[in-house]
Amino acid sequence: MVTSPDLDHGSILRESAAAVRHLARICFKTGPPTHIGVELEWTVHDAADPARPITAARLRSALGRHSPATLDATSPAEPLRHGGRVTLEPGGQLEISTPPRPSVAALITATEADIAQVTDLLAAAGLVLGRSGIDPHRRPGPVLETPRYLAMRAAFDRQGPAGRTMMYSTAGLQVCLDAGEPEQVADRWAAAHAVGPPLLAAFASAARHAGRRTGWASARMAAWLAIDPTRTRPVWVPGRAERDPTASWAHYVLGAPLLCLRRHTSDWSAPPGVTFADWLDGALPQAPTTDDLDYHVSTLFPPVRPRGYLELRYLDAQPDRDWRLPLAVLTALFADPGTVRAAYSIAAPVAHRWSAAARHGLADPALAAVAAALLDLALTGLPRLELPADLHTEIQRGIRRRRAATERREQ
Numbered sequence: 001m002v003t004s005p006d007l008d009h010g011s012i013l014r015e016s017a018a019a020v021r022h023l024a025r026i027c028f029k030t031g032p033p034t035h036i037g038v039e040l041e042w043t044v045h046d047a048a049d050p051a052r053p054i055t056a057a058r059l060r061s062a063l064g065r066h067s068p069a070t071l072d073a074t075s076p077a078e079p080l081r082h083g084g085r086v087t088l089e090p091g092g093q094l095e096i097s098t099p100p101r102p103s104v105a106a107l108i109t110a111t112e113a114d115i116a117q118v119t120d121l122l123a124a125a126g127l128v129l130g131r132s133g134i135d136p137h138r139r140p141g142p143v144l145e146t147p148r149y150l151a152m153r154a155a156f157d158r159q160g161p162a163g164r165t166m167m168y169s170t171a172g173l174q175v176c177l178d179a180g181e182p183e184q185v186a187d188r189w190a191a192a193h194a195v196g197p198p199l200l201a202a203f204a205s206a207a208r209h210a211g212r213r214t215g216w217a218s219a220r221m222a223a224w225l226a227i228d229p230t231r232t233r234p235v236w237v238p239g240r241a242e243r244d245p246t247a248s249w250a251h252y253v254l255g256a257p258l259l260c261l262r263r264h265t266s267d268w269s270a271p272p273g274v275t276f277a278d279w280l281d282g283a284l285p286q287a288p289t290t291d292d293l294d295y296h297v298s299t300l301f302p303p304v305r306p307r308g309y310l311e312l313r314y315l316d317a318q319p320d321r322d323w324r325l326p327l328a329v330l331t332a333l334f335a336d337p338g339t340v341r342a343a344y345s346i347a348a349p350v351a352h353r354w355s356a357a358a359r360h361g362l363a364d365p366a367l368a369a370v371a372a373a374l375l376d377l378a379l380t381g382l383p384r385l386e387l388p389a390d391l392h393t394e395i396q397r398g399i400r401r402r403r404a405a406t407e408r409r410e411q
Helices: 017-028 056-066 106-125 149-159 162-169 185-194 196-204 219-224 245-257 274-279 292-298 320-333 337-350 354-363 366-385 388-409
Strands: 036-042 044-048 085-088 096-097 125-129 172-178 304-306 309-317
Touching: 017 245, 017 274, 017 292, 036 106, 036 245, 036 320, 044 292, 056 106, 056 125, 056 274, 085 304, 085 320, 106 125, 106 320, 106 388, 149 162, 162 219, 162 274, 172 320, 185 196, 185 245, 185 304, 185 309, 196 309, 196 320, 196 337, 196 388, 219 309, 219 354, 245 292, 245 320, 292 304, 320 337, 320 388, 337 366, 354 366
Parallel strands: none
Antiparallel strands: 036 096, 036 172, 044 125, 085 096, 172 309, 304 309
16 A cells, blocks of 8 residues: 555645646745755765665665665655755665855865765665666666656557656756746747757767767667657747746646646556546536645656756766756856847757767867857856866866867867
């Protein structure tokens, strides 16, 4: 018997207008853009044999009191020393989610300390964190089997193998930015999408999977693009007559099929093709609640997802400390309204080229040129982040290395 303490909470929703009002309240929380967050994922490997499968028991032993409930139902799931929380993806990928911080420097300091703590915990168990956006050594395979993950797998299996690759083999880097003041939200929303393809290309790290070259610069993004587009395609599309961000997001959410239905059993499968809008219209015996709507939103995976803030989900995991580079780039690009507009203007010509960015990365000349211009813009704005001198120099050098890579690709 599987239970969830949140199964019965929330107000009953009886019409789409009420659902839209709820989404408007929770998904775009406006105010001065002052906080930054990051969520870091890694594949986890045996230190001596990275192709060796990792078991749930081994991860549970390594993480101890920091184990998430999905790994150990009796765990207190204690946060790390600097507030980061450990979660696990279904293939055993480890994620650290940080509390938001008021500056990039504070975020980097706290996150590096939490990464060091996790690294030490894993090292004691003979485990190490991966260095790329997809497992370069192992074929996809489950480590955690929860009702949610079983329902997800069943739904994705109807469309092919990409769902299992995404669930069990991929690792991403998510940067979280405030939505901004009411008059800034539309610009920040559009720019967050537009810079996605060129920055995906610039920071692609997932070319090798399960012991072979994949033919993709980011096989991680290739997997995402190959699963259900109603829950993974971008919400904002260049050239389309756009509604305001809240209306666009509500349309996306209500039109997406249910991925799973939480129950007091181990079977959370949802009837195929039933959307949340259908549920509101009476397609299921019991009316949905606001809590059901919130949970449905958690099963949607577009490149940019509004969660009160903007969650930019399109970057591959980076090796070692290089995660700081795209974090600094995006924070610099979104530091003020003028830079946001400039970034959008630079990126707009390639804003639709998600598949090309995943396939070719910086080998695509147009993407390489736009990525170079965005990195230049970020370097110009880097002083606004007020990083400590040593950190500023280190990140500046790292961004310039990426900038040099775009030049080599353009030639």
